[in-house]
Amino acid sequence: MSKRAPRATLKFHMKSNADIRIGKDADLMAQLNLLVVLHHLAEESRVKAFEEKSATVKVHHVTAAAKKLLKSVRG
């Protein structure tokens, strides 16, 4: 996959406080972080869907996986 998230959007999201500044190419790390998180989320969702013996990932799979993930991903 050669997809890229819009860097400007990521920069915007990284600024909880408007005054804070974003370093050069720091948003690339944000992209990396995002990809890693999505990857984990997808994995968990897949596992959940597999548990329910469903071929597709449904919403409730994702929600359940996300709950668990958000707790773990806490810097």
Add this chain to the structure above:
Amino acid sequence: MDSVDEDVSARDLLRRVLHTELPRSPVTRSTTHVRRSARLNRTPGLESPAVALRHRLKRKLHESTQSPLPPPKRQRSTGGKTNPPAVATPPLYDDDVTTRGLLRGIIQMDTEASLLMSGQPAVQDADPYPDSSVSSAGEKTEGLSGAELSDLTLHTEPLTHVVRGLSRRKTQRAFSVSAFERQLDELPDKSVEEGSVPQEKQDVSQDLDFSAGSKSGLNLTLKSPFVEKRTERAGLKRKVTSRRLCSVDVLDEAVQKCLEQAPLPDYAEVQDGKTLEDSSWQKFTLGLSDVTELYVQPAASTVLQKKDDTVVPDAEMERDAENEEESALETVEEENQENKQNYVDEIQDVLDSESVIQENKDCDVELVSQEEMVPSSQEAEHSVSLSPEDDIMLAPTQAMTESAPEPQDVEEHDLETEEDIEEENGRGDSDTSQDLERITRRAHRSEGGRAFLTVPPGQRVTKSLGAGLNPREKDLLELGNRSREDVPDEEVEPQGSLLSPPLYPAAGVTTEQSPQQREASLDGEDLPVVEGTEFTTSEQRSHETSLSGKALPDTEEDDPQEVENQSEDENMIDSEPANQSPEPHSPAQEEEEEEEEEEEEEEEEEEEEEEEEEEDDDDDDAHSEELSMKTPAFVKQKKMIASASAQATPTVLKELNSGPAPQVVKRRPRQKRETGSDVLPKSYVMSVFKHFAKMKVASDVYPVINEILKKYFKRLAEDLEVYATHAKRKTIEIEDFELLMRRQRFVTDSMPVNILIEKYLPLEYRKLLIPVATSGNKVVPNRRR
């Protein structure tokens, strides 16, 4: 003395050798090379041919006479001096010394072989050596040798080449080429050169001696066949060119004839007459394929008529017939014009349009002729036929096919093809007659006969002009609209007849307004034009007509045939009352509509009303725009009308309500979507998620993921800010992120950051993040640390 004797004997010996031995130039060379390399350290290749011969001579001399030793010794020095490049070893020269002539002759033979390759003169020069009977010998090689023996001066150049041995071959080959060229030049037939050259080359490569000797003969043999072929080809070529030339002349004649006929107003009318068939034409226009097919037929017929003479007179005949028809049409139109006084303005418009149309047609004719010229040339097949008319006819067909995507062009082609058809033998007459009949029928049906008549030509003209100027189109469209009206009139005779005249102006206005709109349906084109014309004449009328015209285009779009008829009828009905009472359009229209409803089908009226109402809403703004634009409004209106008509609401109120409704509905969802905050583009997120999930993912999970990401980013930002502040910085740096990832357990001792970077990020980003050592002891990117 001895040498002399020896020379003589040597010569004899040489002759004998040559006679007995087959041409072994290549073999000898190889052997000589081997020997040379063994004996001599000098360039073995150069001496191969001569050396080989020398060796033979030596042996034979030794066998026959043992005298050669001393003379060769003598001549070693001389030989070496005389032929330093040729021979390296004096003993070799001794053999030749048996005579220098022998050796030289041998060398010359080789050289001559090459010379022969390069040019015959060498051989020829060698031939006339009376001293060497060898030359007269049957064997070519021998002859060559003899020739060589005789001529020493001529072979200075070849000697060097010969000495080179292997190089000789190459050089000989080269020479052969040059020789071939020379020979070719000498030869009258150049075609032979090509054939002979390769052959000669081949010979050269194989056996120089062989080829050299036989080249002359080969050349001769080679040449003959090639010459024949070439002549044949030339003949073919000539034929083609001749044909083309004829076609051009014929085309010019045809063009002139067309031009002569172009200025005639009848011509335009005749075209119009053809357009009368538009009901069928219109249908055809909708289906481009049909039109092309139609034209293909005439084209085929034209192709059959491959005789310019026959075609030309036919065209003339047809044109005359066309003129007659045109005149008839004109009379009919004139009569119709006189009938209606209310439509004076319209008439004026029509007349203007007619004039314009005529002018346009003239231009069109020219264009047609031009087009014909062009496509005729393009058509290889047709060009062969070489009939100016054929070309002209073909041109329209081509133009038809080319302009297939463009309905207007198709229409034009229709006109052109019609013209061409007329030109064709018999067809044109029948078509024109049919047109005339149709025209007359329509005229009778509707009082506004002139309108009908004018319309059809207008359609045609507009269509033909479609490719051309817009203003013309407008005028033409008016006419076209009228023609369209004719079409529906036919379907609804009683109603249409009365309403036809007023409708025409309306139609013209509508058609004019939408000239720019290129729609598959002719009706759409015609109606907008008609509308446009109306506006020019009178605003009120324009409103009425626009309303009706708009309805027409809209309806037409939906159902070209049915809608057109209905819309046209409606327009006619509406236009009539509108024209009659320039007062408020809506009331008149409503009244008219009511009346129409009673009289005509409700659907039609509804459509009209819908269209009108919708148009009213849009017309007010659209009119102003239409006047300027005259196309987008109609398009919009048409679309609106089309949608409205499709619904076919029975009451006007519903129509009114329905009109504005769709617009509002469209806007709302957009606004809602825009207000929604998307953390990241859905496409990106979903694609990434699907990729990671490796399973089918329901698309409705996106909102959930969105929410999750929202929370995540919020947390992320807070953490980063804390980290930066902790580092007493005001900017979030990569280090902050690294810390974050470590705390998130994404990065561990066993999983360094760089690995993650390599794993997830694309190459461009990786370069930016991971320092890479480059030349010059530089690290990219620069690390602040």
